Amino acid sequence: MFTIATWNINSVRLREGLVARLLREESPDILCLQECKSPVEKIPMQAFRELGYTHIVARGQKGYNGVAILSRLPLEDAGDRDYAGLGHARHVAARLENGVTIHNFYVPAGGDIPDREQNIKFGQKLDFLTEMRDAFHADNPEKSILVGDLNIAPREDDVWSHKQLLKIVSHTPIEVEHLGAAQDAGKWVDITRKDIPEGLLYSWWSYRARDWDAADKGRRLDHVWATPDIANAAHGSRILRPVRGWEKPSDHVPVFATFDL
DNA sequence: ATGGTAGCAGGGCTA
Numbered sequence: 282m283f284t285i286a287t288w289n290i291n292s293v294r295l296r297e298g299l300v301a302r303l304l305r306e307e308s309p310d311i312l313c314l315q316e317c318k319s320p321v322e323k324i325p326m327q328a329f330r331e332l333g334y335t336h337i338v339a340r341g342q343k344g345y346n347g348v349a350i351l352s353r354l355p356l357e358d359a360g361d362r363d364y365a366g367l368g369h370a371r372h373v374a375a376r377l378e379n380g381v382t383i384h385n386f387y388v389p390a391g392g393d394i395p396d397r398e399q400n401i402k403f404g405q406k407l408d409f410l411t412e413m414r415d416a417f418h419a420d421n422p423e424k425s426i427l428v429g430d431l432n433i434a435p436r437e438d439d440v441w442s443h444k445q446l447l448k449i450v451s452h453t454p455i456e457v458e459h460l461g462a463a464q465d466a467g468k469w470v471d472i473t474r475k476d477i478p479e480g481l482l483y484s485w486w487s488y489r490a491r492d493w494d495a496a497d498k499g500r501r502l503d504h505v506w507a508t509p510d511i512a513n514a515a516h517g518s519r520i521l522r523p524v525r526g527w528e529k530p531s532d533h534v535p536v537f538a539t540f541d542l
Numbered sequence: 543a544t545g546g547t548a549g550c551a552g553g554g555c556t557a
Contacts, residue, residue, distance in 0.1 A: 291557085292549055316557085318549065344550050345557095390557050402556090432557095488547040488557090532548080532557085 282541045283310040283354060284517075285383070287428035287503055289485075289533035293317040293349065297325045299527055300351075303535060304332045307521070310353050312535075315387035315430045317347030324349060340370040348373045348385045348429070356383070362416065365389075365408040379542060381511065382422070386413075386429035395453045403450065406432070410459035417467030426540070427469060427506040430533060433460045436474070438481050439501035451500055469506035472538045476518035484520050485533045493525060505538045514541045 286309040290296050293314055304312065312334070317324060321341040329337065329351050338358045339349035346369045350356070359374035359382055371387040389406040397404030435457045437443040446452040464471070473482065483499025490496045507515055517539040524534040 295549070316549095345555085392556085489545075491546080 282539065283377075284537060284539045285309060285311040285313070285426060285428065285505070286535045286537045287313045287315070287385070287430070287505060288535040289315040289387070289430040289503060289531060291316050291318070291531040291533070293324055293347070294319050296529070296531060297328055299524075299529070299531070301328055301332060302527070303521075303524070304329065304334060304351075307535075307537070308353075309535075309537060311356075311383065312351045313383070313385040313428045314349045314351070315347070315385070317341055317349050318344055319347055321349075338373055338375045340373045342370045346370045346387055348387050350375050350383060350385050354378070359383075364412045364416075365405055367405060367409070371409075380424050381540075381542060382425040384425065384427040384429075386427065386431060388430065388432045390432050391450045391456070393450060395448060395450050395455070406450075407455065407459050410456075410463050413463040414459070414466040417463060417469075420467075422467050422469075422508050423510055425467075425508045426511070427467070428504065428536075430502055431460060431504050432502050433457060434500040434502055435460055436501075438479075439483070441481070441483070441498040441500070446500075451502060464506065467506075468509050470509055470512035470515075472505045472507050472512065472515045473501075473518045473520070473536060475512065476516060476538070482520060483522075484536055486525055488532050503533055503536045505536055507538075507540070511540065511542060515539065516541070 391406035392402035
């Protein structure tokens with residue numbers, strides 16, 4: 282049995298202390314980070330190693346993007362892919378000794394205007410998702426877990442107002458359609474919603490709100506998926522809302538799941 | 543309708 286968590290940390294160097302706190306207080310076996318905003322060699326690995334997370338697989342670049350997998354369980358680097366040819370550090374994979382593959386994704390946010398003619402970044406986001414679809418269609422993933430900041434809240438109850446967000450990037454029908462196509466191509470099961478099928482569920486609250494907690498205008502952008510052969514081993518999903526209230530927080534909170542494997 | 547905050551880098555870009 283192991284517990285896996287995903288967290289967009291918005292700078293792993295600035296928030297090294299918050300990562301250490303989560304590792305100490307919740308002790309996931311595996312923690313997948315996004316938006317590390319650091320070259321791999323500048324990730325504060327020693328601090329994480331001292332807490333028992335001695336197996337680290339990461340991809341990074343200066344200032345933007347960046348993904349890392351910190352693990353107490355042995356794992357090997359299983360490569361990365363430059364989806365949509367952006368040259369960004371937005372994906373890395375690792376394999377556990379039991380044969381389970383972990384994919385850690387940071388899907389592009391996509392800018393503000395939901396139109397690829399007016400906004401190149403929106404087109405790149407759709408292209409990234411289309412290449413995910415094609416890759417999963419070709420690979421037929423098995424014994425795999427996919428986590429990360431997918432930057433899309435697909436369901437009506439994944440946002441504070443479905444109606445008010447229909448034209449807001451992260452919840453537009455075309456994005457939801459593209460994400461669904463990628464999910465279907467890999468037969469991925471949404472583990473968080475398998476465990477918590479009903480009700481509002483958010484993993485992100487904007488920094489721009491005066492009072493994020495009172496306004497509660499959240500979105501579920503961070504996801505844990507698994508292939509059908511291991512999906513029934515998953516349970517105990519949690520979204521750690523209180524982490525948004527920690528000092529100098531990320532705008533995202535960790536999402537957890539446990540697998541009996 | 544607009545602007546609101548944050549990180550990196552040390553000006554604007556990205557979110």
